[in-house]
Amino acid sequence: MKAAVLYEFDPSLTSPQYVRYEEVPDPRIEKTTDVIVRIGGAGVCRTDLHIVEGIWRDKANVQLPYIMGHENAGWVEEVGSGVEGIKVGDPVICHPLVTSGHCLACRRGDDMHATDSKFPGINTNGGYAEYLLTGARSLIKLPASLTPKDVAPYTDAGLTAYRAAKKASRHLLPGEYAVVIGVGGLGHIGVQVLAALCAAEIIAVDRSDMALGLAKECGAHHLVKSDRTEVDQILALTGGRGAEAVIDFVGEGDAVAKGLAMTRNGGFYYIVGYGGKVEIPTIEMITSEKTIVGNLVGTYPELVELMALADRGLVKLATREYRLEQANEALHDLHHGKVKGRAVLIP
Template identity: 35%
Template sequence: MKALQYVEVGKPPVVVEVPTPEPGPGQVRLKVTAAGACHSDSFVMGLSEQEYAQFGYPLPMTLGHEGAGIVDKLGEGVTSVAVGDAVAVYGPWGCGTCYQCAQGKENYCERAAELGITPPGLGHDGSMAEYMIIDDPRHLVPLGDLDPVANVALTDAGLTPYHAIKMSLPKLVAGSTAVVIGTGGLGHVAIQILRALTPATVIALDVNDEKLALAKEVGAHHAFLSNAEAPAAIEKALGRKTVTAVFDFVSIQPTIDLGGALSGVETDQVIVGVGAAKADVGMLAKPYDSTIRSPYWGARAELMEVLNLARTGLVHVETEVFSLDEAPQAYDRLHEGTLRGRAVIVP
């Protein structure tokens, strides 16, 4: 079968021929119908050899942690899914038995690192292939009649912002304001989730005019360039200097600083993007009861909720479709920042 693999650190991914995998006991094989390309993949492929070694991901590795498919073959003992089922893949795999996993929060598994458990496409072979192996059927969520190509990105680009926003819902009441920094793949979905679940005024910030236009299309009340003038523009639009919540899908020092500048009493500053930066904390450094948190992906039940939002038409993902042979070009476009929304690979 064909697969898109990361073969050598620092080199672009390549399409290769590999053996079609067979499911072992308790496993499921999917015939992949759609796979999503994500900035997390680009981040991993941008690491130096020394940095990559810290992750310990084996090479070659088939990419793709957003996946959807048709159940194609069952391993011994699997009874909870059937051949022919249309499913989406829940990506943040855990041990299945710790306290967090017992709640469906495998994204926060307490033993994943200890046991060497990693998501598909971020540690072992993922969805950018004609077939993929799912270690346990509990990692499959019914897709039903949802179009896999249009909705596969919801397994990360929908689930991640949904989880981040859900934790701030008690604050996002009438009269509140939510700022979304970075309105690309995850950010444009976050705007829709905010509009679907809250009465908050939603403000989009980005350095790209086309992405700001997309933000307005999907429901942002205001859209401003993400620069030094952004706080003044927001103050002019709102009549006040601070906001209720900031969802940062970029997470570099300038955006962390910007989120801090917009924080007031009880503001949630939510660092969602893959990045690292510094921020001052403490009673004399931050407004009272303001928070900084860094959520990761989301729970299995939350993926079901996101897919239900899609079924009701409240959330959709802007997608550009590529064949498996064109997948390297999708990552080039992702790196260049020229995608409108998400890239979806169709084997």
């Protein structure tokens, strides 16, 4: 099969070629519960750029060369002898983690904390290829209204945004405010989920006019340009109190400090993006009673819920399509902020 293969790290992201498009061996069924999916679309994520930088080399024990791509959807190509309920030809979306289902975390539905798991595209070969090896319990059949290339980024970008926005929606009331910092690939989905699940006023914050325009299309009530005055603008919009919930899809640079400053006393700061540090004096934590919440992808049931929203047209992905052989172009466009919404590779 053809695949876009990562051979070496590039900490500065200056190489004209991050991956090589070449012929590699097809994946093979190894366990009775294995499934091979013919890729219909593979999302291009900022995490892929972090992998190229080498940030994940110790965290996930990445062994080069390997194939990136952790946002995948397609059609079932082959199934193991123990697979039931899924047949060849079924259109499916892949939960990003492949787990056995036997550990306590799995039985509780928290697959992302499983003691025995694989994460295609992170610590094993992913979907920047024609075929992907995954597991039967990771697959969700797609309704007729949804096609693989249009939904692939939901498996991480969508699912992570959904998990954070769902948490926030549980305590947001009419007349309250939710701030979304960074309304690109993940954030534009977060805005739509908030709009679907609660009645709070949504404030979108970004430095990109293109991203802010997308946020408006997705249902944001207020747009704030990130230009060093965004904290003051948020305070002005919220009557000086700050927002009841702030979802930070950036998580690096000065976004963290600003996000905490935008959060009202007793409010919730949800951190999704990474690369920076959360630094707050303990006395500030005590006197403000702010809650800081980390967010890691999402569960299988949450991906089912997100597909239900997509099926009803309440959440839509903005995507830009690239051929698999254009993987380097897609990664560079993402790095330089040229992608509106989410890039998707199509074999």
